[in-house]
Amino acid sequence: MTTALHATDLGKRYGRKWALSSCTLDIPAGHVVGLVGPNGAGKTTLLNLAVGLLTPSTGTLTILDEKPASSPEQLGRIGFVAQDTPVYANLTIATHLNMGAALNPHWDSQLAERRIQNLGLDPSQRAGRLSGGQRAQLALTLAIAKRPSLLLLDEPVASLDPLARREFLGTIMEVVAEHEVSVILSSHLVADLERVCDYLVVLAASRVQVDGEIDDLLATHHRLVGTRQDFDRLPDSARVIESSHTDRQSTATVASVDPILDPAWSVEALTLEDLVLAYMSQAEEQRRDLVRTKGGAR
Amino acid sequence: MIWFAWRQFRFQALVVFTLLVAVALFFIFTGPHLANLYGDLKGCKANGDCESLTNSLVNSYNKELPFVQALNLIFPALLGMFWGAPLIARELETGTYRLAWTQGVTRARWVLTKLAVVGGASMLAMGLSSWMFTWWASPIDTLNATRFGSNVFDTSYIAPIGYAAFAFALGVTAGVLWRRTVPAMATTIAAYIAVRVPFDHFVRPHLMSPLQQVVSLKNVGNIGFERTPNGVSFIAGDVNRPNSLVASNSVVGNHGGEVTQQWLGNNCRQLLQLNSPNPGKGGHFTTGIRPKAFTECIDKITASFHEVLTYQPANRFWTFQWIEMTIYIVVAILLGAFSYWWVRRRFA
Numbered sequence: 001m002t003t004a005l006h007a008t009d010l011g012k013r014y015g016r017k018w019a020l021s022s023c024t025l026d027i028p029a030g031h032v033v034g035l036v037g038p039n040g041a042g043k044t045t046l047l048n049l050a051v052g053l054l055t056p057s058t059g060t061l062t063i064l065d066e067k068p069a070s071s072p073e074q075l076g077r078i079g080f081v082a083q084d085t086p087v088y089a090n091l092t093i094a095t096h097l098n099m100g101a102a103l104n105p106h107w108d109s110q111l112a113e114r115r116i117q118n119l120g121l122d123p124s125q126r127a128g129r130l131s132g133g134q135r136a137q138l139a140l141t142l143a144i145a146k147r148p149s150l151l152l153l154d155e156p157v158a159s160l161d162p163l164a165r166r167e168f169l170g171t172i173m174e175v176v177a178e179h180e181v182s183v184i185l186s187s188h189l190v191a192d193l194e195r196v197c198d199y200l201v202v203l204a205a206s207r208v209q210v211d212g213e214i215d216d217l218l219a220t221h222h223r224l225v226g227t228r229q230d231f232d233r234l235p236d237s238a239r240v241i242e243s244s245h246t247d248r249q250s251t252a253t254v255a256s257v258d259p260i261l262d263p264a265w266s267v268e269a270l271t272l273e274d275l276v277l278a279y280m281s282q283a284e285e286q287r288r289d290l291v292r293t294k295g296g297a298r
Numbered sequence: 299m300i301w302f303a304w305r306q307f308r309f310q311a312l313v314v315f316t317l318l319v320a321v322a323l324f325f326i327f328t329g330p331h332l333a334n335l336y337g338d339l340k341g342c343k344a345n346g347d348c349e350s351l352t353n354s355l356v357n358s359y360n361k362e363l364p365f366v367q368a369l370n371l372i373f374p375a376l377l378g379m380f381w382g383a384p385l386i387a388r389e390l391e392t393g394t395y396r397l398a399w400t401q402g403v404t405r406a407r408w409v410l411t412k413l414a415v416v417g418g419a420s421m422l423a424m425g426l427s428s429w430m431f432t433w434w435a436s437p438i439d440t441l442n443a444t445r446f447g448s449n450v451f452d453t454s455y456i457a458p459i460g461y462a463a464f465a466f467a468l469g470v471t472a473g474v475l476w477r478r479t480v481p482a483m484a485t486t487i488a489a490y491i492a493v494r495v496p497f498d499h500f501v502r503p504h505l506m507s508p509l510q511q512v513v514s515l516k517n518v519g520n521i522g523f524e525r526t527p528n529g530v531s532f533i534a535g536d537v538n539r540p541n542s543l544v545a546s547n548s549v550v551g552n553h554g555g556e557v558t559q560q561w562l563g564n565n566c567r568q569l570l571q572l573n574s575p576n577p578g579k580g581g582h583f584t585t586g587i588r589p590k591a592f593t594e595c596i597d598k599i600t601a602s603f604h605e606v607l608t609y610q611p612a613n614r615f616w617t618f619q620w621i622e623m624t625i626y627i628v629v630a631i632l633l634g635a636f637s638y639w640w641v642r643r644r645f646a
Contacts (some may be wrong), residue, residue, distance in 0.1 A: 009406070030478065048396075051400045052399075052400075052405075053395075053396060053399060053400065055643075069399070069400075069404065069405065071404065072402045072403055072404055072407075073402070075400060075401065075402045075403065075404065076401075076402030078400065080396075080400040082393065082396035082397065082400070083396075084393060086393040086394045086396055087394070088394055088397075090309075091305075091306075095305065098301075098305075099302050099305070100401070101403070102299070102301050102302050103299060103302060103401035103402055103403045104401055104402035105402050106402075108568060139397070142397070146401075263545065274447070287526050
C-alpha cells in the first residue's frame with residue numbers, strides 16, 4: 001500500500017509566524033481523508049505544500065512517495081481544487097477543458113465533457129458568469145479529468161449553499177466509487193466531512209492534534225461523566241483530552257485503547273463532532289497556557 | 299503550454315496588432331506621397347527650386363509626424379504595461395496561479411513559455427512598428443540629417459526592439475514583486491522612463507569613446523553672451539555635424555583656460571558696461587546689428603580661444619543601434635531570470 005501523504009516534522013513559516021509546525025503525518029492511500037480545523041489552523045498551508053505551491057521551511061513531505069511538483073508526471077497525478085475554486089473568469093468552460101487537455105499527461109476529455117453535460121452547463125459560457133456552485137463543479141471537473149491518483153480539495157464547499165454542497169460532496173463520492181482515487185478534503189465543518197470521509201486529521205494551532213481512521217478514533221475515544229472528582233484514577237493508557245467540572249459533576253473526553261471499566265464513570269460514545277471539538281479546545285487551551293507562561297516570564 | 303500561453307494572450311495581442319494595422323494603413327496611404335516628394339527633390343537641381351521642395355517635404359506631415367514619433371517612443375512602455383505587468387501579476391492577483399501551477403506542467407516551464415511567447419510578441423510588435431516608421435519617415439530623416447537624435451534613434455531601426463524587450467521584462471518583474479496588476483503597471487512606466495531618459499542623455503554619448511574635433515570659433519554658430527546672476531558669461535553652440543551625436547563641447551583657450559568672468563573683465567570692459575539687460579544673447583554674431591563692444595569682444599575671444607568638440611560620428615550609427623539593442627535585451631533577460639527565480643523560490 002502506498003502512502004498518500006507522508007510528512008516528517010513539516011513546518012512552514014511566514015516571517016516569524018509559523019503557519020504549520022512539527023507536522024508529522026502518515027496517511028495511507030485509499031482513504032477519503034477529512035482535514036479539519038478552525039480557520040487559520042494551517043489546513044490551506046498543508047495542502048499548498050502538498051501540491052508544491054509552497055515549499056517547506058522545515059522537514060520533508062512526499063505525496064504518493066514523490067516530492068510535490070517535482071515533474072509534470074507528478075503534477076499530473078494530483079488533482080487539486082484550491083480554496084475559493086479559482087478559474088479564469090474570461091475564459092469559457094470549453095477553453096478550460098482545452099487547457100486541461102493541453103497541460104496534463106493523462107487527461108480524460110470524454111470524462112470532462114460528460115461531466116459538464118451532466119451538470120447542465122453550456123461549454124461556451126464564460127467561467128466568470130457561473131454561480132459559486134457551478135464554478136466549484138468546473139474546478140472539480142478539471143481536477144478529476146486529470147485522472148489523478150490523489151485528489152486534494154481545499155475547503156471546496158465552504159462558500160456553497162446547502163444544495164450545491166450536497167451535490168458537490170455527492171460528486172466526490174461518485175468519483176471515489178468509480179476510480180481508484182484517494183481524497184484529502186479540508187473543511188472547518190465536521191458535518192461535511194462526516195458524510196464522505198473515513199479518515200480524519202485534526203489540525204489546530206498549526207499542529208496535528210490527532211489523526212486516524214474515523215472508526216478507530218470513535219472506538220478509542222470516550223466521554224466520561226461522573227460525580228465531581230479528579231481524573232487520577234484512570235488507567236495509565238487513558239489520556240484526558242478535555243475536561244470540565246460543575247459543582248457536582250465532572251465530564252471528560254478521554255482517549256483510551258482499552259475500555260474504561262471503572263464504575264465511577266458512566267461511559268458514553270462520542271460523535272465525530274464532539275471528538276473534533278475536544279481536540280480543538282485542547283489546542284486552544286495549550287495555546288493560552290503558552291501565552292500565559294510567556295507573559296509570566298516577562 | 300505554448301497554445302495556452304497564446305490563448306490567454308490572444309485578446310491583448312489583438313488590441314495591439316489592430317493598433318499597428320491602423321498605423322500601417324496611415325503609412326501605406328501617405329508613404330507614396332512622401333516618396334514622390336522626395337523623388338521630385340532629387341531632380342530639383344534642374345528646376346532650381348530645391349529650397350521650397352525641401353520645405354514642402356519636411357513640412358508635409360508636420361502635424362502627423364510628432365504623433366507617430368511619440369507613439370513609437372512610448373510604444374515599448376505600453377507593451378510593458380499592458381503585456382508585461384499583467385502576465386504573472388494577474389494570475390497572482392486573482393488566485394488562478396493555483397489552478398495554473400497545479401496542472402501537469404512545471405512552474406519553470408509555465409513561466410518560461412509565457413515569457414518567451416509574450417516577450418517575443420513584444421519584440422515583434424515593436425520591430426514591426428519601428429520598421430514601418432523607419433520606412434515611412436526615411437525621406438524626412440535624410441533631409442533633417444539628425445539620425446543620432448532621440449526623435450530618430452529611439453523610434454527607428456533596431457534599438458526599439460531592445461527597448462520593448464526591456465519594458466516587457468520590467469513589467470513582468472514589477473508584476474511578480476507587486477503581485478497586483480495596477481500598481482505594477484504604474485511602476486513599469488515610471489521605471490521605464492527613469493531608466494531610458496538618463497541613459498539617453500548620460501550613457502549613450504559615451505558608449506564608445508567619442509572622437510574629438512578642434513574648431514575655430516569662427517565656424518561655430520549660436521555664439522554670444524548671456525547675463526547670469528554673477529555677471530555676463532560667454533556661450534557658444536555646437537558645430538553642425540550632420541547625423542552625429544555631440545557628447546560635449548567646451549571653449550578652451552589656445553594656452554588653456556576658459557572664458558572666465560575675470561578674463562571678460564580684463565578684455566571686454568566695454569561690453570560689461572553695456573546697460574542693455576541682455577548683451578546680445580544668442581544669434582550669429584555676423585548677422586543683425588550688434589553693439590560695437592559686442593563684435594570687438596567676440597573678435598578677441600575668437601583670437602585666443604577655440605572650441606573642442608567630442609562627438610560620435612554618423613558612421614557609428616548602426617554600431618550604436620546594435621550596442622543599445624543588445625544592452626537592453628541583456629538587461630531584459632536578466633530581469634526575466636530574476637522574475638523566474640522570484641516566482642520559483644520566493645513565491646513559495
